[in-house]
Amino acid sequence: xxxxxxxxxxxxxxxxxxxxxxxxxxxxxxxxxxxxxxxxxxxxxxxxxxxxxxxxxxxxxxxxxxxxxxxxxxxxxxxxxxxxxxxxxxxxxxxxxxxxxxxxxxxxxxxxxx
Amino acid sequence: xxxxxxxxxxxxxxxxxxxxxxxxxxxxxxxxxxxxxxxxxxxxxxxxxxxxxxxxxxxxxxxxxxxxxxxxxxxxxxxxxxxxxxxxxxxxxxxxxxxxxxxxxxxxxxxx
Numbered sequence: 001x002x003x004x005x006x007x008x009x010x011x012x013x014x015x016x017x018x019x020x021x022x023x024x025x026x027x028x029x030x031x032x033x034x035x036x037x038x039x040x041x042x043x044x045x046x047x048x049x050x051x052x053x054x055x056x057x058x059x060x061x062x063x064x065x066x067x068x069x070x071x072x073x074x075x076x077x078x079x080x081x082x083x084x085x086x087x088x089x090x091x092x093x094x095x096x097x098x099x100x101x102x103x104x105x106x107x108x109x110x111x112x113x114x
Numbered sequence: 115x116x117x118x119x120x121x122x123x124x125x126x127x128x129x130x131x132x133x134x135x136x137x138x139x140x141x142x143x144x145x146x147x148x149x150x151x152x153x154x155x156x157x158x159x160x161x162x163x164x165x166x167x168x169x170x171x172x173x174x175x176x177x178x179x180x181x182x183x184x185x186x187x188x189x190x191x192x193x194x195x196x197x198x199x200x201x202x203x204x205x206x207x208x209x210x211x212x213x214x215x216x217x218x219x220x221x222x223x224x225x226x
Contacts, residue, residue, distance in 0.1 A: 034214055043120075043204055043217040044157065089156055093212035099169040100212030101147070104156040 002027045002094045006105035013080055013112050021075040021108045023064075023090035031092040033057075033066055033073040034102070038087045047075075047088070080112045120205050120218035128226055129195060135221050137188040137205030145169075145211045146188045148180060149204040151220070157204055163188060164211050195225045 007022040025033065032051045036044040048057030053068035062077045073090060090105040118139045127133050137146065145164050149157035161180045162170035168180065177199075179191040188205055202222055206215040 032213065036217075043118075043219045044206075046214050046216065049214050095212050099162060099164065100145075100210075101159055101162055101170060102212070102215055107154075107156050109154075 002031065002092060002103055004090050004092055004103055004105035006088075006090050006108050008106075008108070010109040010111055013110070015082055015112055015114050016079045017112075019075070019077040019080045019084075019110065021088055021090075021110070023073045023075065023105060025071050025073065025090075025092050027071075027092060027094075029095065031094065033064070034091045034093075035062070035064055035073070035075050036089040036091060036104075038089065038107075040086075044089065080110070082112045082114055085110055085112045118205055118207050118216050118218035120203075120221050122221060123219065124222045124224075126224045126226060127192065127195065129197070131195075132191070132193045134192065135190040135203055135205075135223075137190075137207075137218060138186055139207040139216070140186055141207060141209075141216070142185075143207035143209050143216075144185070145208040145213075145215075146182065147206040147208070147215060148188070148190050149206065151202040151204055161190075162211070169211070192223075195223075197225050200224045 003026045034049045035047040037047045048059045050057040050066035056065045087107045091102045121136045148160040151157045160174045163182045166182045181189040202220045204220045206217045208215040
């Protein structure tokens with residue numbers, strides 16, 4: 001079935017370092033792909049999305065490109081801040097018959113130190 | 115308005131209690147979801163509603179009972195819960211099934 005695999009964390013970086021969080025997916029169709037962020041004690045916030053191959057989603061300095069050939073959607077940011085410390089979830093849209101849902105990866109915890 | 119509002123934010127209930135969680139959105143979204151999230155885990159899908167009809171029930175125990183009174187409201191009725199049901203319960207809505215979902219802040223539920 002459809003699934004999402006994320007790199008294990010936690011990822012610990014110093015402020016202003018470059019961030020990459022890997023995400024690969026398995027899907028039978030052509031899903032949309034998403035990155036969500038969850039700050040401590042809060043719900044999930046949509047960070048960015050891409051709906052078709054070669055689309056680049058971007059928001060707040062974060063970027064991810066939908067790569068069909070490598071079935072990947074890696075999250076990148078050029079210079080992280082302490083305020084970026086959170087859990088990041090990669091997700092894909094799944095459709096079956098007349099219903100659908102989001103399928104999430106396991107999440108990657110990012111810790112940014114001053 | 116891009117908000118999904120969940121009430122209450124925190125809930126402590128005994129194993130014999132009956133309580134309800136409420137979720138509201140005014141974005142005109144046609145899909146609404148309930149998720150359960152344990153600490154350091156991804157959200158687990160419980161129920162999906164599409165056009166106010168139950169679309170997916172992920173084999174959730176009957177002590178959880180969803181209700182969608184109208185297109186803006188989603189409730190989750192709780193009865194005879196167990197301590198292992200303690201978790202963060204998240205509601206989300208989306209324009210359509212499988213499109214980007216917008217989450218509420220969640221209800222932190224503790225069963226004692």
